[in-house]
Amino acid sequence: xxxxxxxxxxxxxxxKVTNWYKSVGDSVSPGDNLFEIETDKTSMEVxxxxxxxxxxxxxxxxxxxxxxxxxxxxxxxxxAQSVSAAAVVAPLISAPVPNKALFDPxxxxxxxxxxxGSATLPNGIKSTPLARRLAxxxxxxxxxxxxxxxxxxxxxxxxxxILNSGDVQRRVSHEPRPLPIAPGTAAAHIKAIYSDVHFxxxxxDGMRRTIAKRLTDAKQTIPHFYLSTDVVLDRVIxxxxxxxxxxxxxxxxLSLNDFFIKAMAMALQRVPQANAVWAxxxxxxxxxxxxxxAVSVESGLFTPVIRAADSKSIGEIAKEMRSLIERxxxxxxxxxxxxxxxxxxxxxxxxxxxxxxxxxxxxxxxxLALGASERRPQEAADGSVYFANAMxxxxxxxxxxxxxxLGAKLLAAFKNLLQAPLSLLV
Amino acid sequence: MAxxxxxxxxxxxxxxxVAAIRASQLGMKAAIIEREDLGGVCLxxxxxxxxxxxxxxxxxxxxxxxxxxxxxxTSPTFDFSKVMKRSRAVAQKLSSGVAFLMKKHKxxxxxxTASLEKADAAPKVVIDLKSGGVRTxxxxxxxxxxxxxxxxxxxxxxxxxxxxxxSYREALSAPKVPKxxxxxGSGAIGIEFASFFRALGAEVTVIEALPRILPLEDAEISAxxxxxxxxxxxxxxxxANVSNLTSSEAGVVVNLEKDNKKEILRAEQAIIAIGIExxxxxxxLEKLGVLIERGHVVTSSFGKTNVAGxxxxxxxxxxxxxxxxxxxxxxxxxxxxxGKKLSGxxxxxxxxxxxxxxxxxxxxxxxxxxxxxxxVRIGRFPFRVNGKAIASGETTGFVKTxxxxxxxxxxxxxxxxxxxxxxxxxxxxxxxxxATEDELFATIYPHPTLSEVMHEASLDAYGMAIxx
Numbered sequence: 001x002x003x004x005x006x007x008x009x010x011x012x013x014x015x016k017v018t019n020w021y022k023s024v025g026d027s028v029s030p031g032d033n034l035f036e037i038e039t040d041k042t043s044m045e046v047x048x049x050x051x052x053x054x055x056x057x058x059x060x061x062x063x064x065x066x067x068x069x070x071x072x073x074x075x076x077x078x079x080a081q082s083v084s085a086a087a088v089v090a091p092l093i094s095a096p097v098p099n100k101a102l103f104d105p106x107x108x109x110x111x112x113x114x115x116x117g118s119a120t121l122p123n124g125i126k127s128t129p130l131a132r133r134l135a136x137x138x139x140x141x142x143x144x145x146x147x148x149x150x151x152x153x154x155x156x157x158x159x160x161x162i163l164n165s166g167d168v169q170r171r172v173s174h175e176p177r178p179l180p181i182a183p184g185t186a187a188a189h190i191k192a193i194y195s196d197v198h199f200x201x202x203x204x205d206g207m208r209r210t211i212a213k214r215l216t217d218a219k220q221t222i223p224h225f226y227l228s229t230d231v232v233l234d235r236v237i238x239x240x241x242x243x244x245x246x247x248x249x250x251x252x253x254l255s256l257n258d259f260f261i262k263a264m265a266m267a268l269q270r271v272p273q274a275n276a277v278w279a280x281x282x283x284x285x286x287x288x289x290x291x292x293x294a295v296s297v298e299s300g301l302f303t304p305v306i307r308a309a310d311s312k313s314i315g316e317i318a319k320e321m322r323s324l325i326e327r328x329x330x331x332x333x334x335x336x337x338x339x340x341x342x343x344x345x346x347x348x349x350x351x352x353x354x355x356x357x358x359x360x361x362x363x364x365x366x367x368l369a370l371g372a373s374e375r376r377p378q379e380a381a382d383g384s385v386y387f388a389n390a391m392x393x394x395x396x397x398x399x400x401x402x403x404x405x406l407g408a409k410l411l412a413a414f415k416n417l418l419q420a421p422l423s424l425l426v
Numbered sequence: 427m428a429x430x431x432x433x434x435x436x437x438x439x440x441x442x443x444v445a446a447i448r449a450s451q452l453g454m455k456a457a458i459i460e461r462e463d464l465g466g467v468c469l470x471x472x473x474x475x476x477x478x479x480x481x482x483x484x485x486x487x488x489x490x491x492x493x494x495x496x497x498x499x500t501s502p503t504f505d506f507s508k509v510m511k512r513s514r515a516v517a518q519k520l521s522s523g524v525a526f527l528m529k530k531h532k533x534x535x536x537x538x539t540a541s542l543e544k545a546d547a548a549p550k551v552v553i554d555l556k557s558g559g560v561r562t563x564x565x566x567x568x569x570x571x572x573x574x575x576x577x578x579x580x581x582x583x584x585x586x587x588x589x590x591x592x593s594y595r596e597a598l599s600a601p602k603v604p605k606x607x608x609x610x611g612s613g614a615i616g617i618e619f620a621s622f623f624r625a626l627g628a629e630v631t632v633i634e635a636l637p638r639i640l641p642l643e644d645a646e647i648s649a650x651x652x653x654x655x656x657x658x659x660x661x662x663x664x665x666a667n668v669s670n671l672t673s674s675e676a677g678v679v680v681n682l683e684k685d686n687k688k689e690i691l692r693a694e695q696a697i698i699a700i701g702i703e704x705x706x707x708x709x710x711l712e713k714l715g716v717l718i719e720r721g722h723v724v725t726s727s728f729g730k731t732n733v734a735g736x737x738x739x740x741x742x743x744x745x746x747x748x749x750x751x752x753x754x755x756x757x758x759x760x761x762x763x764x765g766k767k768l769s770g771x772x773x774x775x776x777x778x779x780x781x782x783x784x785x786x787x788x789x790x791x792x793x794x795x796x797x798x799x800x801x802v803r804i805g806r807f808p809f810r811v812n813g814k815a816i817a818s819g820e821t822t823g824f825v826k827t828x829x830x831x832x833x834x835x836x837x838x839x840x841x842x843x844x845x846x847x848x849x850x851x852x853x854x855x856x857x858x859x860x861a862t863e864d865e866l867f868a869t870i871y872p873h874p875t876l877s878e879v880m881h882e883a884s885l886d887a888y889g890m891a892i893x894x
Contacts, residue, residue, distance in 0.1 A: 149770040155770060
């Protein structure tokens with residue numbers, strides 16, 4: 001009798017065996033826990049419903065397999081009646097549903113035991129139940145199949161074709177699968193909607209595809225929250241002016257952005273608990289501040305990293321930024337230039353945006369979005385109104401790493417550094 | 427050379443007329459040639475009139491069971507000529523229906539007998555018109571849907587004589603119910619006639635050469651059917667070969683050989699139902715060099731024959747000799763001719779026998795599945811414990827499912843009982859959509875219905891039936 005990987009939760013497609021309580025050769029009685037599994041949602045123990053002897057363990061602890069895969073084999077207990085050859089599915093436990101959905105007859109039918117995923121792939125293509133079953137049994141990646149059914153539907157014949165061709169490349173890899181993206185409408189359907197409008201279709205290149213994927217993942221998995229504050233820039237504007245005049249010979253001037261980068265780097269030093277990233281199983285805290293700076297070039301968005309920005313002078317930061325921007329424009333950035341970083345900074349002020357909320361770049365835990373410097377009324381000590389240059393800074397935080405108070409402290413540190421800018425030079 | 431039509435269809439049975447309508451729907455100019463009545467054998471001398479007759483028989487048999495329902499009728503009788511007349515009226519109605527459809531879809535109907543002559547792109551069609559004269563038409567594609575007729579074995583005297591020896595054709599014009607009747611052949615046609623005449627009081631004996639009746643069905647169904655029919659008084663002689671059939675004023679004499687022993691059976695009337703032969707003669711097929719095997723035109727995909735521009739569909743192209751198979755082939759062929767993209771789905775052909783009890787099946791039997799190397803899971807569920815069946819007083823029969831143990835795919839479903847010919851489409855649909863046992867389990871069947879037995883029969887294959 002086969003013991004199968006159960007499905008914990010409606011959308012769960014695979015599970016990880018985290019621990020075996022029994023070994024090959026052990027006798028088990030109904031109710032005995034056999035192994036423990038973990039999915040992206042929960043973990044639990046899996047008991048046996050029949051008596052027997054463990055004759056085979058096919059999935060060792062630490063391995064992740066699709067729901068419905070055979071995890072172990074139980075043979076008849078010595079002296080007991082022979083166990084029927086039927087495969088028994090370990091009991092299904094669904095994740096607790098906080099709000100019970102009203103019964104909707106149009107909800108996609110989900111068969112309980114061996115689901116092997118939704119009928120619709122992320123790209124909108126549908127597959128028949130038998131095709132999904134065959135794909136899962138033979139570890140074939142459904143998205144690699146060429147659908148010959150109506151509307152590109154993947155039918156059993158298509159999976160059989162892959163099996164017969166012995167095409168190993170179409171096999172599913174056992175890397176942790178990216179979290180399921182909500183099924184969207186097929187490209188053809190979308191193009192059909194616009195069929196009476198003239199459009200130019202451009203293919204999605206590698207960079208765009210990567211950006212799309214990373215940002216979608218980020219938005220879907222990181223619990224974002226946002227903190228805003230206005231930073232009065234008059235003093236830093238004045239300081240910048242002074243510094244630029246001091247070195248009249250050099251054509252390379254300091255930009256306000258260079259000050260912002262330095263301020264962010266130092267703020268992270270002042271609030272070291274926020275100088276951290278989410279590493280799935282742990283949180284990594286850094287000693288130095290590496291700041292990823294959002295740079296927009298024609299072909300897309302890059303975030304080159306200024307390493308140890310906290311210990312570099314503003315001048316050094318400025319020089320490095322110029323070099324990185326040039327290389328970004330020339331598409332000459334290497335992965336080493338934009339991987340890593342403690343936090344990011346993004347400035348859309350030059351386009352007149354007053355404020356915005358940015359999407360965190362995983363695995364980072366924060367990104368600072370800076371708006372345009374605008375003349376805004378301020379109240380003076382004597383109650384009169386004066387105008388000052390103010391900029392709205394919005395900090396996006398990953399609540400798993402940075403909670404509200406910590407984020408607020410980080411933002412306050414950034415503001416204070418800029419509002420007392422001489423501290424940036426120390 | 428300019429063509430008169432895009433498609434010319436020879437024969438207006440369920441294969442032909444459906445092909446013509448589909449062609450018209452796809453914008454093709456179509457013509458159809460019919461030498462007898464529109465609708466072919468199915469509508470006029472087959473499927474339709476027999477169902478009308480069987481309905482009369484069913485209702486009459488119910489009259490004998492009214493007590494069960496708290497009703498009374500005194501001395502139920504029937505007027506056989508009226509029963510027959512009704513079946514003719516039904517056939518006529520449907521034939522007119524086809525005429526209407528041809529008109530609606532602007533398909534030119536040519537009444538006459540067609541033959542084919544060699545031409546370049548597609549054979550020339552020469553029609554001997556009923557109204558007199560000859561007309562030749564050129565078409566881009568010619569679809570042969572000339573159907574089939576009852577198989578005869580003249581050597582053994584198994585040829586209808588229209589008096590004592592009938593084929594289905596003559597049986598459908600029977601003047602009266604014979605007191606005693608011998609039916610040779612226990613396929614769907616033989617069984618349906620046997621069931622019909624039995625219901626109206628005839629003493630019926632069915633002779634079958636193979637060891638079981640309804641030999642194309644799953645063995646368990648054959649056994650259950652035989653038992654049910656015997657309960658109604660039908661007699662069966664199995665594993666018997668008819669060596670000679672003779673007729674006289676007195677009746678028919680059947681000489682048969684069973685287990686190496688000779689036997690003689692006598693009756694007032696005999697019906698020959700020993701198979702089908704394609705109508706391949708006198709159409710000019712030999713001259714064209716059309717490949718014909720065992721009385722049927724050989725076809726490859728989409729009904730293509732070995733002659734350019736000539737296609738064959740339906741009974742003339744081989745088994746299964748079923749109207750819905752002919753219609754499906756007709757549509758498939760025409761869509762191919764129109765260049766339409768294939769749906770990429772295949773669908774199994776269901777089989778139905780409208781006797782009492784009815785039999786219906788789709789897919790392969792348990793034996794066939796094992797022969798093909800499948801490891802199977804079998805499910806069975808009887809009607810006698812089903813609420814609707816009990817309430818209706820129709821508790822005969824059961825449903826059997828055959829699953830591929832490895833993939834959970836439904837390989838076949840076999841049913842015997844009340845209304846199963848209406849129920850079988852559920853399984854056919856499931857198989858077309860490549861459902862596995864999961865989807866069959868998850869589908870919600872309404873209660874109380876006979877169809878719940880279908881649900882339980884699927885569940886039973888996995889040891890999960892609830893009501894047993």
